[in-house]
Amino acid sequence: WRLEKILIRNIIAVDTNIFYLKNKWWILTNLSSSKLGDNNSELHIFYSENLFTNEWKKHPKNPVIFNPNHARNGGLIIIKDQIFRVYQKHKFNEYGFASGIAKIINISEDQYEEKKISQFLPSFYKDIKGTHTLNFIKNCVVFDIKLK
Numbered sequence: 001w002r003l004e005k006i007l008i009r010n011i012i013a014v015d016t017n018i019f020y021l022k023n024k025w026w027i028l029t030n031l032s033s034s035k036l037g038d039n040n041s042e043l044h045i046f047y048s049e050n051l052f053t054n055e056w057k058k059h060p061k062n063p064v065i066f067n068p069n070h071a072r073n074g075g076l077i078i079i080k081d082q083i084f085r086v087y088q089k090h091k092f093n094e095y096g097f098a099s100g101i102a103k104i105i106n107i108s109e110d111q112y113e114e115k116k117i118s119q120f121l122p123s124f125y126k127d128i129k130g131t132h133t134l135n136f137i138k139n140c141v142v143f144d145i146k147l148k
Contacts, residue, residue, distance in 0.1 A: 008046060008056050014039040015073035018051075021083060025051045026107060028085060030072050033063065040090055043071040045112060057109070064112040074099045075135040075142070083107075085114060086134045096130040096146050098122060122146075 007027070016029040027046040030039040043066075045059035065071040068090065075086035082103065089098040100119035106112065122128040122145070130146035 005052050007052075007054075009054075012037075012039075013044075015088075017073050017076045017085065019076060019078065019083060020051075021081070021107065024049055024109075027056065028073060028076075031063070038068075040072045040088070041068040042066055043073070045107070047109060059112065060110055061112060065114075070100060070102065070116065074131075075133045077101065077134070077136040079136075084117075088132065089119070094130070096132040099131040099134060101134075 011031060013029040013031055016027060018025065018027050020026070024047050029044055029046070031042055031044045032038045033042060042063035044062045045064055046056040047059065048056045063071070070087040070089060072088040072090070073085065074088040077084035077086065085102050085104055087100050087102060088096060089100060091097040098119060098121045100116055102114040102116045104112075104114050120131060122130050125145075127147050128145050129148045131143075132146060133142065133144045135142040
């Protein structure tokens, strides 16, 4: 790995998704406005016409989601022109309990809407304690779990 470019300076972001849609690059990432390091509760969006610019614009509705039950990114699923955001669900004092999938219905310079379509609990295999990340693009799936 080699650092190519720092896209946005002076932020602490986690579980960032970057994708191209509607002639723009979009960043969906988790920040903590509280400065307490709680990156589970807020989903923020930035956008730009150029991936390698220093001029990323903040979405005016940031944080577009403010809810610890589904704000934290857990991956991205891209199927043709449809984008699905995987989110993480945590239990009290337990990181990475479950995951879910939300379809991005509308993303623009001034709007964001998603619809939750599925959730998967760590019960589909006997030794799973939690789920964390799911990504899918062009016949490639990446999924990680936490074992007991």
